[in-house]
Amino acid sequence: MWSKNKLTEILKIAYPIIQGPMSGASTPALVAAVSNAGGLGSLGAAQMSPDQIRNSIVEIRSLTKNPFAVNLFVPENNNKPSKEMINHANKILNSFRKKLDIELSPDLKPLPFTFNEQLNVILEEKVPIFSFTFGIMSAEIIKQVKDKKIIVIGTATTTREAKLLEQTGVDIIVAQGSEAGGHRGSAADTQIEGALIGGMALIPQIVDHVNIPVMASGGIMDGRGIAAALVLGASAVQMGTAFLTCRESGIHQQYREKLLASTDESTRLTRSFTGRYVRGINNQFIEEMKTHQESILPHPWQRFLTRDIVSAATQQKNTEFMPMWSGQAASLCREISASDLISKLIEEVNKVIKNF
Numbered sequence: 001m002w003s004k005n006k007l008t009e010i011l012k013i014a015y016p017i018i019q020g021p022m023s024g025a026s027t028p029a030l031v032a033a034v035s036n037a038g039g040l041g042s043l044g045a046a047q048m049s050p051d052q053i054r055n056s057i058v059e060i061r062s063l064t065k066n067p068f069a070v071n072l073f074v075p076e077n078n079n080k081p082s083k084e085m086i087n088h089a090n091k092i093l094n095s096f097r098k099k100l101d102i103e104l105s106p107d108l109k110p111l112p113f114t115f116n117e118q119l120n121v122i123l124e125e126k127v128p129i130f131s132f133t134f135g136i137m138s139a140e141i142i143k144q145v146k147d148k149k150i151i152v153i154g155t156a157t158t159t160r161e162a163k164l165l166e167q168t169g170v171d172i173i174v175a176q177g178s179e180a181g182g183h184r185g186s187a188a189d190t191q192i193e194g195a196l197i198g199g200m201a202l203i204p205q206i207v208d209h210v211n212i213p214v215m216a217s218g219g220i221m222d223g224r225g226i227a228a229a230l231v232l233g234a235s236a237v238q239m240g241t242a243f244l245t246c247r248e249s250g251i252h253q254q255y256r257e258k259l260l261a262s263t264d265e266s267t268r269l270t271r272s273f274t275g276r277y278v279r280g281i282n283n284q285f286i287e288e289m290k291t292h293q294e295s296i297l298p299h300p301w302q303r304f305l306t307r308d309i310v311s312a313a314t315q316q317k318n319t320e321f322m323p324m325w326s327g328q329a330a331s332l333c334r335e336i337s338a339s340d341l342i343s344k345l346i347e348e349v350n351k352v353i354k355n356f
């Protein structure tokens, strides 16, 4: 039976279908709906304050008795940029601020909480599953989490990263292909040019090099994609974009419409919004920033500096200046409820296998 394996046993889920954590989009309602339908819902908590994380966990627990995951970013050691760098970045970004009619050259405002404060909530709440992206979490933190009997999932974009993650003690690895929506989950020392590996190439290579279960992510939208990932050796799939157009997702209407109208040529990889490579639907901001790459601050500083642009563009419903993260197969998105999506996916996998 395709739906039962070591991974589903570890995660205590009925089907090897994981709704990927998505900062800003994975609402407690979405997470719980996926977990209630037999998959695994994941809360993208990296941009949330400790209080918001705790409240979301309480809400998820009020909506489902099934396991769910909470996701954070591996903290990065990028020092605060110099005044000159910030001034230069602001000078470039001011042209967008003028178009949005907002204040020019704002101060750089970091998030008012730390990774450790976020992690403490996860430990105190003893969530069933903790996942992370952006490289290799220290073995010390992994041990701290596992001591609480929390299952740990790390993200790899290369075989080298997958092996390092296994060494630190994670239970499961997400193999993130270059098709994937959202940020590249690469480690700080991984070169982007060499690490844009498509899922078809990445999944079997990672599967061959680690002894723990692997879940495939990137461009998987329906039963065909799930069956293909399982054939390549993955034990499960992690799908993001497919859940963005579900009724329970937290994205706004204009973004939803862009996803539904997209084609396989719609996305770009860009550093312009956050300072880290991320895949999203192309727009004027991404295009115009192509000639100002030297002004981009390292992650997360660029993210802090563009926050006013993102929030004004969102308020003004201006899709040309807002981020719209998406994988390369968004044209296969469906506008249904998360539980209907899971039912359809299961039905499709069964059909693909029967007809193979």
Ligand SMILES: Cc1cc2nc3c(=O)[nH]c(=O)nc-3n(C[C@H](O)[C@H](O)[C@H](O)COP(=O)(O)O)c2cc1C
Pocket: 019, 020, 021, 022, 023, 025, 044, 045, 046, 071, 132, 133, 155, 176, 179, 180, 181, 182, 183, 217, 218, 219, 220, 238, 239, 240, 241, 242, 244, 325, 326, 327, 328, 329
């Ligand atoms: C809007 C959006 C936000 C995301 N945020 C996160 C995140 O906070 N943490 C994370 O590990 N992955 C994040 N991802 C990646 C997804 O969890 C998932 O691995 C990816 O979307 C799979 O590729 P697909 O979109 O082609 O299905 C995000 C993806 C999207 C589309």
